Amino acid sequence: MKKLALFIAALLFSTFFYDQSIGLNLFLFSILTVAILFINNQTHFKNRKTQIYSAAYLITGLTIFFHSSTLSVIANLVAFFTLIGHLSETKSSIYINWLNGLYTTIAGLFHRNFAITESKHIEKENVQKPPIDYLHWAKITIIPAVILITFIALYKEGNPVFSNIIEQIDFGFINFQWILMAGLGYYLFHNIYAPIEVEPATEIDLKTENSLQKTNAFSIPKLKQENQLGVILISLLNALIVLYLITDVAFLTSDLDLRASVFSAQVHSGINALIGSIVIAIMILLYVFRGNLNFYEQNITLKRLAYTWIILNILLVISIAFKNSQYIYYFGLTYKRIGVLVYLILATIGLVSTLLKISSLKNNWYLFRVNTQAAFIILVASSTVNWDYHITNYNFNYAQSMDFNYLYNLSNNNTILLNEQLASKTLDYNSEQKIKDKYNKYVYQLRTNNWQELQYDNFKLNYK
């Protein structure tokens, strides 16, 4: 049963992907993968986390059908590794899931069948496999096949409708490369059906807890000195950031025209520096609260100063977000500017998790686990948005100015919208021609898509 399922999955894999571009096929592959994993790991699928990861994987597959972007393909791939890695060890961290998922996909079959482990040797000694009856297998495959073909030939003569159906079956798509692709599909599904783990890494991860432990090197005089250094350092940094924020508010509330003219230079040089400062801020806090200082009774002032600094850094993030949104309003939405916003969300999560780490005596692994999990959620969530469409829509309808060539060079996800804009916006002749060319090429591509390559835009086009 299991082998038959893998065999069918391999044939479907080749049918989906051989000589096809990405579209509906990746979503169908996602469903097929979840089905194969479910057949072989039914008990794991009762786990809530497994269900969530499966849903995330299917959602990323569906987003590729709706808008086939590089981001959604990357998210689908990461979700695939996460799900498989999670099935190999449900209690491990997400980054270990990625490692296990990648390892299973590459060498699961080899690890299970050719690896030399003690348990396997013992199993081999105890269990003697019954010999395969090749003659029986030949009988149950060849005899029914021959009889079936004979009867098909007979029935074809007796009924023209049946004859037409039989003649319409075309296996012309099968060739050497198609078979090779099916072989790779079989290898892939054989690898993933029973996920395996990278043992040393998984073991270390399972042993590593989230909480900090007091070490034997606990020395009060030493900690007192460290505490003093921390208090002075973070007090000065607090004073500096307060001064910076006051000047920043003064700058932001200054004359509008002046701001618009200097925004370009400000945002490009300023935001990068501020982004760096937030990373350094987190690193300084991690260094100060790395060990026994967390258990020092007189650390209350230091902790309060650290919380204040984190909150002030969050205010800095809000200030950068405000500047970035002003920049977007004046000069339009671009991927880089969206990237800054995504980074700011991640930085806020990083700052909040650092605060939690300090307040509840957690170690750096806790921080790493929480933040990688957050990055995964943001990746999956951001892959569900058709960014090209929203960038085009915003720049055409809300931004004060826009770069037409930038919009034109985006993927085909904005082509239908660009064509719609022709009716309501006045553009120069060259731009109109460019849009018409892009639209015609895209419509031709959609019309020539095979069923495996279908996209949501195909249905939109047919509906029109």
Place this chain on the structure above:
Amino acid sequence: MVALLVIAFLLGGGITFFFLRFSISCMFWFSKYPNDKPYVFQTKFPYYIISLFSISITLVIASDMAYFAMYYFITVHFLSLLIWYYKLHHCKKKYSTVSNTIEQSQPKLP
């Protein structure tokens, strides 16, 4: 022309085989317990095969998904698995470790 192709194939295949064989041997040489095959397999093989796969996929993408590159790196992948299989199951060679090659120069000293 055919002779040139055969020579190129043999040369390319030979270099690839040598490189894979050498890199896998390195995994054993640099292992803490080179004669403990399950240990080497558990600690080195996953990282080796993940690294090899990552390099292969990067080069396939860099070559704009050329058919030749795809076939070549698929072959490299399976060849590396075959060499690992040979090393784990059939290779009788014993590696000398640092601990048993160093002899005490003055064994009577405390």
